[in-house]
Amino acid sequence: xxxxxxxxxxxxxxxxxxxxxxxxxxxxxxxxxxxxxxxxxxxxxxxxxxxxxxxxxxxxxxxxxxxxxxxxxxxxxxxxxxxxxxxxxxxxxxxxxxxxxxxxxxxxxxxxxxxxxxxxxxxxxxxxxxxxxxxxxxxxxxxxxxxxxxxxxxxxxxxxxxxxxxxxxxxxxxxxxxxxxxxxxxxxxxxxxxxxxxxxxxxxxxxxxxxxxxxxxxxxxxxxxxxxxxxxxxxxxxxxxxxxxxxxxxxxxxxxxxxxxxxxxxxxxxxxxxxxxxxxxxxxxxxxxxxxxxxxxxxx
Numbered sequence: 001x002x003x004x005x006x007x008x009x010x011x012x013x014x015x016x017x018x019x020x021x022x023x024x025x026x027x028x029x030x031x032x033x034x035x036x037x038x039x040x041x042x043x044x045x046x047x048x049x050x051x052x053x054x055x056x057x058x059x060x061x062x063x064x065x066x067x068x069x070x071x072x073x074x075x076x077x078x079x080x081x082x083x084x085x086x087x088x089x090x091x092x093x094x095x096x097x098x099x100x101x102x103x104x105x106x107x108x109x110x111x112x113x114x115x116x117x118x119x120x121x122x123x124x125x126x127x128x129x130x131x132x133x134x135x136x137x138x139x140x141x142x143x144x145x146x147x148x149x150x151x152x153x154x155x156x157x158x159x160x161x162x163x164x165x166x167x168x169x170x171x172x173x174x175x176x177x178x179x180x181x182x183x184x185x186x187x188x189x190x191x192x193x194x195x196x197x198x199x200x201x202x203x204x205x206x207x208x209x210x211x212x213x214x215x216x217x218x219x220x221x222x223x224x225x226x227x228x229x230x231x232x233x234x235x236x237x238x239x240x241x242x243x244x245x246x247x248x249x250x251x252x253x254x255x256x257x258x259x260x261x262x263x264x265x266x267x268x269x270x271x272x273x274x275x276x277x278x279x280x281x282x283x284x285x286x287x288x289x290x291x292x293x294x295x296x297x298x299x300x
Contacts, residue, residue: 003139003192007031008163011042012049012198012209014080022083022097026050030074033161034154037071040240043078043098043106045213050080051094051110052209053200059092059112061208066108066243072100090114122248125258125282132188132256135167138174145175150232164214165190173221175232183226183263187218189277190256207253211277211286215259216240220292222263223271227296235297241270243290251277251285269295 014026028046030038044066052061072078078100085093091113098106139159142150158174167188171178179185191210198206220238229236251257261275275288 003160003165005163005191005193005195007161008045008191008210008213009196009198009206011213012045012201012206014046014049014053014200017079019081022081022095024050024054024082024084026053026080026082027077028080029077030072032074032157034151034157036074038074039216040068040243041213041216043068043072044108044216044243045209046078047080047096047098047106047108048110048212049198049201049205049209050082051096051108051112052205054082054084054094055092055112057087057092057114059114060204060247061110062113062247063111064108064212064243064245064247066106068106068240068242070100070103070105071239072098072105076100078105085109090116122284123276125276125278125284126186126260129169129186129258132167132190135169135188137165137167138172141172142174150175154232160192162214162217163192164210164217165192166214166218168218173224173230176230177225177228181225181228183222185218185222185225185261187221187259187261188256189214189259191253195253204250207251208247210253211247211251211257212245215245215275215277215286215288216243216290218259219261219273219275219288219290220271220294222261222273223266223292223294226263226266227294229294229296233297235295237293237295239293241291241293244288246287247285248287249283249285252279256280257285266294269293 019025083095169186277286
């Protein structure tokens with residue numbers, strides 16, 4: 001099976017349509033995955049793109065805050081309605097609501113900034129992280145392994161179906177917890193191939209959407225490490241609840257990015273984790289926080 005980034009670029013390919021509730025509207029189709037409902041990033045990234053396509057004065061997105069309200073069906077159309085809340089000289093704000101089958105499934109606020117000169121400070125990247133080329137890809141790791149509830153369909157998806165090569169430090173959490181059971185990890189991330197052009201977006205806007213898309217795949221994994229609960233654990237159920245991103249600097253998606261993550265809390269069936277994206281030379285480009293539902297099999 002060949003690995004390409006087409007799943008991501010298909011997910012953010014929007015079709016303009018008549019607005020019913022708010023100012024602008026687009027539709028997109030959710031992408032295939034081996035679990036019952038659509039992947040969370042498959043709602044976040046198209047919503048971000050819908051907001052981006054409503055801003056015409058050159059401002060760039062700097063933050064996004066999301067809530068997931070209902071699961072979305074796979075391979076089905078989602079309608080994204082955009083409300084223009086404010087356009088100022090320095091900042092603009094949009095609200096996006098996603099609907100499927102007549103019901104709201106997702107909503108977010110997206111803020112845009114014109115940018116201005118000032119002091120530049122950034123947190124430092126973690127040290128001592130092995131180079132991505134020295135680590136196994138998901139396909140390499142899963143090729144001859146089996147365990148838990150991991151089907152061949154799931155293995156193929158984790159290996160080739162997510163548009164991005166992801167390499168874990170200290171090790172993957174697909175079938176068992178590889179490495180330390182500490183509530184932190186790092187993941188090297190890179191598109192499988194060069195991202196194709198997407199209608200209505202500049203390359204820089206497409207690359208920001210790529211981060212919004214890929215960040216949801218692994219952000220709860222530090223909490224799973226703390227619980228010693230790999231993805232293939234029988235009865236494990238997870239779902240994104242709410243999500244926030246801040247985009248600090250231009251996002252280069254033509255090479256590896258280091259996604260450093262840490263769990264903050266696990267309680268009452270919810271886990272909260274934070275993450276930071278760094279370039280290979282240590283420049284912080286984006287930050288993430290997400291809370292998700294985590295139901296362990298023994299507690300169902």
